[in-house]
Amino acid sequence: MFARRLFHRSPSPRPYLYPSALMSRFAVASQAHYSTLLQPRKFPSGFEAINPSEKVEEEQLPFYNRDNYYPMRIGEVIKDCYQVVAKLGYGTNSTVWLCRDLREQKYWVLKVHVNTLKHNQELEVFGYLPGVSTEHLGKAHIRQLEDSFKLKGPNGKHNVFVMIPLGMSLRTLQEIQKDNLFPQTIVVKSLDQVLSGLDFLHESDVIHTDNLLIAITNDSVLSEVEDDEIRQPSARKQVGDTFTYVSRYMLGGAGLLTICDLGQARIGSEHSGNAMPVPYRAPEVILNMKWGNSVDIWSVGLLAWDLLERESLFRVYDHESEEQNNAFHLATMTALLGPPPSEFLNRSKETSKYWDEDGKWKGPAPLPTGKTLESLANTLTGDDRDRFLDFVRSLLCWLPEERLTAGQTYYHP
Template sequence: MGSSQPPRILPADELVEEERVPGYRPELYYPATPGQVLNSRYKILTKIGWGRTSTVWLAQELDGPEEMPFPYVTLKLTTADPDFEDVALHELNMNKYLTKDTYFAGSLFVRAAFDHFMATSPTGTEHLCLVFDAMREPLSQFKYRLPGGCIPPSLLKVYAEFILQGLEYLHSHCQIVHTDLKTDNILMSFEDVNVVEEYVKAQDEHPMPRKTIGDRTIYLSHNNFGDLRSYWVLPRIADFGLAHHVDGKRPLRHPIQPPLYHAPEVLLGAPWSYSADIWNLGVLLFELLENRQLFRHLESQKGVYTAQAHLAEMIALFGPPPQKLIEQEKQWCDVPWDRSFPGPDGTWYDTAREYYGGPFFDSKGHFTHTQIIPKDVRLDDCVTCLTGKEKELFLNFVRKMLRWLPEERKTAKELREDPWLYSDLDKT
């Protein structure tokens, strides 16, 4: 099918997407081209994403059965950067655990690669390519298609149940902690195949903007699949590049989670496990319901995230932590990790004390930054779009996740039985 109009040519001096990556080296990226067929099976259509370690493309599967209802896939073409080779291999290794027990219904809500292969560039560089089901967009983008950027409670209950099924599968069947559960890493499915087919047709009529430097063409990605036709799409937990398999041989203690979602045990340097994901989900549900962050006082006067400010707001919302958790900080905060980890400032650290700036509690168990504990902050006041019994049920639901002690948080399986998920909104 021919293009209806020529593509827009971008200025040669304009940095396009992956070119903005610090230390960008074009030869490390696979030079994918629309129309190219990889592994004799996947025809590249359009670029839909990019990052430091990969570019992401929508493709059509060519050798599936004729009656295949949805012949579109996503290709994640990793770079040939030796500094990030472990990242790609780690994700591939996690995929082995993700696909070992797919008879469980919760696997439907986890997005694992169903194929992988090595793609060789014209210059001979090897690139791992992971193949996934094609998805519409991340939840971070999807929610703004809804009024006010908020997911209605009736719909949020459905999505929460699906996400909990996915977490139950990860935790109970795969022994995996995701560690990076956020709206960018929950992908929403397409309403139907027509959405993709119309998008592909539009791309053919209006090709991606691009620029060519030498023998390499860089494309401007297009990942907007148009207006939403139905809210009844499925969320799937994605991106396992930072996930960890729990083998029970040693405690997991190194830094995890985006700052807004840090569980308290992580900040204190104590061991963490599946329950860190549960805390993560509790914070995330507030964000989806209210379209604002639960923790709103996380920065220093210089506008920089600080662990002490985060803990201070936790204390304001949930009261002081149990002595048992404080004792774990004393036990673990100075114990070196298995390896060093880079902080937000680029400095490499060996312990939780160095990384987060602790300890945060003195020898008597008192918080050492009481002056920054926010005043008049109550968890009940953080929920403004629910009232009455419905609000009470929601708060009880998330309180089961937002517990100081990891062992007191409910599991994904237990949370799936919570009354809020099945309450009747019409009776509030």
């Protein structure tokens, strides 16, 4: 039923677009002739200067190296047409910039990767998805790549993605809600869109494992960001000729929920090794078992809980020791879900560190007492609460194959 509603196989498959071909295709498309270009705006030279000894934004990340990042400047014109008007964010492998297309009055986001990225997983996934022989309503909830090119910097070349700007993250939007909680109706609508997008990815043999943003539908928010940068320039730190800017906080988000940041996505049905943000990590990942797209379903269960309840089910317990953090994490899972079945225990030798052969906890962290899903579910009441707890239990299962699929989850009451 879900498949007929959201998923349709097209009659003829399209080819896999390898990253080089993908970039070539976009390069050809971007060479359309424009007889006139808009004049770049002039940005003021005055700004709040940050002490050079202070670490700013990406400089605070572990293993940060200034030479790896492209030394972007606000006001700079990239590729003769993209004028950078504000910094929107940063990460371990990239910085993100709002730009205005001088060929037409339109805004884009430039995601500029570090020059040391030997394999760009996100580009590979973007190259793979257009070749998937499907038409699926969930595709509208996956961020699209509009253009891609290489930018030469002083210390190497940088892959640059051009994408439609998105609004704030779902988590940021939650922080401005009363009591940091969403109304039940908003959570249901959000999960509908997340599950539709995940069903598209899973049917396409892609596992997401990461993050969500909300798409902006009103470009006036973007022009306000640009105007604000002129009225009150961003604070920045200068070292030599290089500037490190403070990102602008961009509100607005009255649009579709969009699954983005495909840099951690995996192509294929089975994988191994670490994945997912630590608090959202599924037990099979922690215990070095093979894992598949059901890790995304585990994440959906925790996302639903975090949107509705005040206390998260799991967190980072020990920043210094991954082994200790894993022990606390698995102890809490055991308290909330009960002991794992023997079939699960037999899938990894590492389970013997934490449970005996009967599933009794023996790990190096205490088993929490008095902590159950029922005791922590305090927002909903009556039938809504019962259905919500059943929903969470259907997704947070020890055995991955017992978790509902994205399609089945979509139709849970």
